[in-house]
Amino acid sequence: MSIDKILVAFFGLFGIAFTFWFFLMKKEKEVEVSGEIDITVSGGYSPEVISVPVGKTTRMNFFRTDPTDCLSEVVLPDFKIRKELPLNKKISVEITPKKTGEFGYTCGMNMYHGKIIVK
Numbered sequence: 453m454s455i456d457k458i459l460v461a462f463f464g465l466f467g468i469a470f471t472f473w474f475f476l477m478k479k480e481k482e483v484e485v486s487g488e489i490d491i492t493v494s495g496g497y498s499p500e501v502i503s504v505p506v507g508k509t510t511r512m513n514f515f516r517t518d519p520t521d522c523l524s525e526v527v528l529p530d531f532k533i534r535k536e537l538p539l540n541k542k543i544s545v546e547i548t549p550k551k552t553g554e555f556g557y558t559c560g561m562n563m564y565h566g567k568i569i570v571k
């Protein structure tokens with residue numbers, strides 16, 4: 453086996469490993485919420501992906517520390533919610549999902565995204 457073949461095999465395996473790692477990491481970022489969750493708004497949403505129980509009320513407390521105008525509003529289209537997020541102020545949004553599934557939330561311009569997984 454020549455060195456370039458070994459290199460190709462090595463990088464191939466590395467690519468596969470990276471893909472696995474990437475998707476596992478992505479899954480790991482999902483935060484299970486029961487009742488209440490604080491979401492920091494700074495260059496996006498943290499945590500970005502939350503899972504909540506169906507039929508129960510979940511309170512999402514948004515706290516914006518990023519002065520970017522872009523993030524000054526949060527929109528939850530599936531729950532018909534649009535809220536102003538003043539800087540450094542906790543703004544609570546309550547949702548009571550009636551069906552399971554994945555529901556997105558975004559900034560006012562649809563540039564930053566988060567996800568609510570209803571289970």
Ligand SMILES: [Cu+2]
Nearest residue numbers: 522559561563
């Ligand atoms: Cu925006």
